[in-house]
Amino acid sequence: MAKKISNSFSNKELLGFYEKMFLIRKFEEKAGQLYGAGKIGGFCHLYIGQEAVVTGILSSIQSEDTVVTSYRDHGHILARGVDPKYVMAELTGRKDGISKGKGGSMHMFSKANRFYGGHGIVGAQVPIGVGLAFAHKYRNEKKISRVYVGDGAMSNGQVFEAFNLASLWSLPVLFIIENNRYGMGTAVNRSAAGKDLYERATVFGVEGEKINGMDFFEVSQAAIRARDHIYENSMPYVIEMDTYRYRGHSMSDPATYRTKNEVNEMKSNDPLISMKNKLMKDFKIKEDEITDIEASIKKQIKEVEKFSLESPLPELNELFTEVYL
Amino acid sequence: MNILLPALSPTMEQGNLVKWLVKEGQQVNSGDILAEIETDKATMELDSPDDGIIQKIIVEEGTENIPVNSPIAVLKVEGEDEDSSSISIVEEKSTKNHANISNDIKSTSVSMSSIFNNQVADDKNWTEIEITMREALNNAIAEEMELDEDVFLLGEEVAEYDGAYKVTQGLLDKFGSKRVLDTPISEHGFTGLAIGAAMAGLKPICEFMTFNFSMQAIDQIINSAAKSLYMSGGEINVPIVFRGPNGAAARVAAQHSQCFVSWYSHIPGLIVVAPSNARDAKGLLKSSIRNPNPVIFLEHELLYKEKANVPSENDFLIPLGKANVINEGSDLTIIGFSMSVHRILSVLPEIQKLGLSPDIIDLRSIKPLDEECIYQSVKKTNRVVIVEDGWGNTSFGSHLSYLIQSNCFDYLDSEIIKVSGKDVPMPYAENLEALALPTKEEILSAVKKVTYKN
The missing domain is CATH 3.40.50.920 (Rossmann fold)
Structure with missing residues (x-):
């Protein structure tokens, strides 16, 4: 498996993906700390543990492709290349935030980076993402819309409607089900009847598969398979990612619905550690190279933190702007 | 750096230190669990903000009612001064003084001037023909679709059936199935799809067979279409028209007879239009399609057959917001x-x-x-x-x-x-x-x- 991937990506590219994962991990840890310090308010859903999903998918994305996700969106907007300082400044509710402090953790967008949110209503991003795919097809663009959806949203009616429309109209969309096993505090087996969640799309003629979402290489291979399938068949595709969030649903969730053993077991499978080990073992990348990258990210996060706390609150006049264009 | 007692929920003011999981002198990595903190709601874990050595434990385990943000331990981070804490060192330049909002603020309401401006006055000598409101709406859609490739129409029975109320008659023949799309009876789904297409820059006309069915999709209309511009800081606009018959028709009873003017005009970010005659219907629908904001265009089934003299030129517009x-x-x-x-x-x-x-x-x-x-x-x-x-x-x-x-x-x-x-x-x-x-x-x-x- 490693050999096959090594044909696709140079060591430099692989290090780039590791760097992205590490950036997301450190960014989220910092966000958690700033929340604890009272600098971030409201709801704050961290992505720690799931980094291999968004980074593996990233390895298959063309820059013109579009992405849309739910409220757990910090990792996704960082993966799309938005400068983390603007994302953190949004979390602290400041003028320099990516949404000028008017959106917050759950509502971040970047047209320049083809990132269409950041949607706070469970499931709402799925028909929206199918609409992005509709626009790609309408304009004869060779683009794919990537739509992330959590396991919790998979019982939401509009998600089924979106699968139907995507298949019916042969739209270029990849559905990525991030099954982190709990929709807030409810385990998947207590909310979803039937077997695997991705089968909820296959009944509409959307082909798909379930994979280990804790491993960058497995995700990357599946993402590339999916991309090729969409290009070749002009049809949507679905991948269910078996993944895990280390933290609670949001910052104020003590996660008493799962055992410490379960969390520790999943942590022993950590996507960053396993990727790092593979880079050293299978790709002969020196540890120094990796630790240099880690050190520079840690330094960057300190600057990001500083920026996000020094940026002023939005001007009061901002209250009444951008309601209409 | 000082490790402070964190706020683990928006309402937490103090907490109890249940247990330290590290000792003084211990090397820790960023993200390692340092202690268990009991909040008003639950016991939560505190993770290390950085790599370093636990230099000192300030608050012993078992201590109760520790105020949020008070130091509980000192973490020695390599390359950092003894007393520097990356969190506390940064003095917020932004003040938390909200007292003078009404004095400081320059405007106290939403500016809709962009909607009022940039609109053509209705004062030309038009070539008028007498047509029904149904025909006027049809002409408005057809003209705007001719003028702008990004405009497309979707909804239930709008294409092959020619529209449940025949408003979209003949448009499929004129523009083809790429731009005139029959949807499944799936309002929540196709409304969300249309909003996504609008976010990508297309200009959908999303027909509800009647506005009663828009309630199936009202979350997408309000939470996605109306609010995106604001919550994206002006980044994402949604140029879309939701249209269809509204209000009581004739003898269709409770679930098919209600007026949505009050519902939708309650929502910041939406434009709401409700014409009474064919002339206005054409001019207002064309203005709505050209508008970069989401527009709720409320028609009335009993008025579809009513005739008026309507300009046939394709630059005839009636400005939004003008009685x-x-x-x-x-x-x-x-x-x-x-x-x-x-x-x-x-x-x-x-x-x-x-x-x-x-x-x-x-x-x-x-x-x-x-x-x-x-x-x-x-x-x-x-x-x-x-x-x-x-x-x-x-x-x-x-x-x-x-x-x-x-x-x-x-x-x-x-x-x-x-x-x-x-x-x-x-x-x-x-x-x-x-x-x-x-x-x-x-x-x-x-x-x-x-x-x-x-």
């Missing part, structure tokens, strides 16, 4: 929109028989509202009757009477009377249905009351 005074008078102001305008006009002869000449205002746009036109009229006539088909409870008409009394208080010579639909689900029986809507008698009686003609 039309359809009868000029001096004794009172009667305000309506869509179907209620016709109810008002049907009692005009009897009003005139009383020796009264009313200003009759057809609002055309509910949001933005042409307040200037309304206040100008009220300041002239000093008496107001509002007629709306929708339920009167917390209605648009109620808000309108508030606006009038607060802006024209010194000019009013009488109470404002609002004639609304009755506060009941729409009944099926013909006589009860007629009674549930504003009646001629009620309008006339309101007119008499505000003019003291009783």
Whole structure:
């Protein structure tokens, strides 16, 4: 498996993906700390543990492709290349935030980076993402819309409607089900009847598969398979990612619905550690190279933190702007 | 750096240190669990903010009621000064003084000037033909689709069936199945899809077979279409028109007979339009399609067959947010929109028989509202009757009477009377249905009351 991937990506590219994962991990840890310090308010859903999903998918994305996700969106907007300082400044509710402090953790967008949110209503991003795919097809663009959806949203009616429309109209969309096993505090087996969640799309003629979402290489291979399938068949595709969030649903969730053993077991499978080990073992990348990258990210996060706390609150006049264009 | 007791929920003010999982002198990595903290809700884990050595434990385990943000340990981070804490070192430049909001703020309301501006005046010598509102809407869609490749139409039965109410007749033949799409009966899904397409820059016209079915999709309309521009800091606009018949038709009973003017005009970020005649319908729909914001375009089934003289030029537009005074008078102001305008006009002869000449205002746009036109009229006539088909409870008409009394208080010579639909689900029986809507008698009686003609 490693050999096959090594044909696709140079060591430099692989290090780039590791760097992205590490950036997301450190960014989220910092966000958690700033929340604890009272600098971030409201709801704050961290992505720690799931980094291999968004980074593996990233390895298959063309820059013109579009992405849309739910409220757990910090990792996704960082993966799309938005400068983390603007994302953190949004979390602290400041003028320099990516949404000028008017959106917050759950509502971040970047047209320049083809990132269409950041949607706070469970499931709402799925028909929206199918609409992005509709626009790609309408304009004869060779683009794919990537739509992330959590396991919790998979019982939401509009998600089924979106699968139907995507298949019916042969739209270029990849559905990525991030099954982190709990929709807030409810385990998947207590909310979803039937077997695997991705089968909820296959009944509409959307082909798909379930994979280990804790491993960058497995995700990357599946993402590339999916991309090729969409290009070749002009049809949507679905991948269910078996993944895990280390933290609670949001910052104020003590996660008493799962055992410490379960969390520790999943942590022993950590996507960053396993990727790092593979880079050293299978790709002969020196540890120094990796630790240099880690050190520079840690330094960057300190600057990001500083920026996000020094940026002023939005001007009061901002209250009444951008309601209409 | 100091490790501070974190706030683990928005309401937490103090916590208990249940257990330390590290010792002084221990090497820790960023993200390692350092301690268990008990909050008002639960026991949570505290992770290390950085790589370093636990230099000192300040607060012993078992300590209760520790205030949030007080130091509980010291972490020695390599390359960092003894006393520096990356969190506390940064003094916030932004102050938390919210006291002077009303003094500091320059504007106290949403600017809709961009909607009012940039619109063509309706004053040319047009070539007019007499057509129905159904044809006028059809022409508006066809013209805008001709002019702009990004405009497309989707909805139930809009294509092969030619539209449930024949508004979209012939458009499939003209523009093909790429731009005129029959959807499944799947409002939540296709509305969300249309909004996503609009976010990507297309200009969908999303037809609801009737607006009653928009409730299936109301989350997408409000939470996605209306709010995205604001919550993206101006990044994502949603140029979309939601259109279809609204209000009570004839004998279709409770679930298919209701007016959504009050519902949608409540929402910041939406434009709401409700034309009463074919001419306005064409000009307003074309303006709506060209507008970069989400527009709720409320038609009325019973008016589809009504004819008017309508300009056939494709640059004929009626500006959004401009009311039309359809009868000029001096004794009172009667305000309506869509179907209620016709109810008002049907009692005009009897009003005139009383020796009264009313200003009759057809609002055309509910949001933005042409307040200037309304206040100008009220300041002239000093008496107001509002007629709306929708339920009167917390209605648009109620808000309108508030606006009038607060802006024209010194000019009013009488109470404002609002004639609304009755506060009941729409009944099926013909006589009860007629009674549930504003009646001629009620309008006339309101007119008499505000003019003291009783």
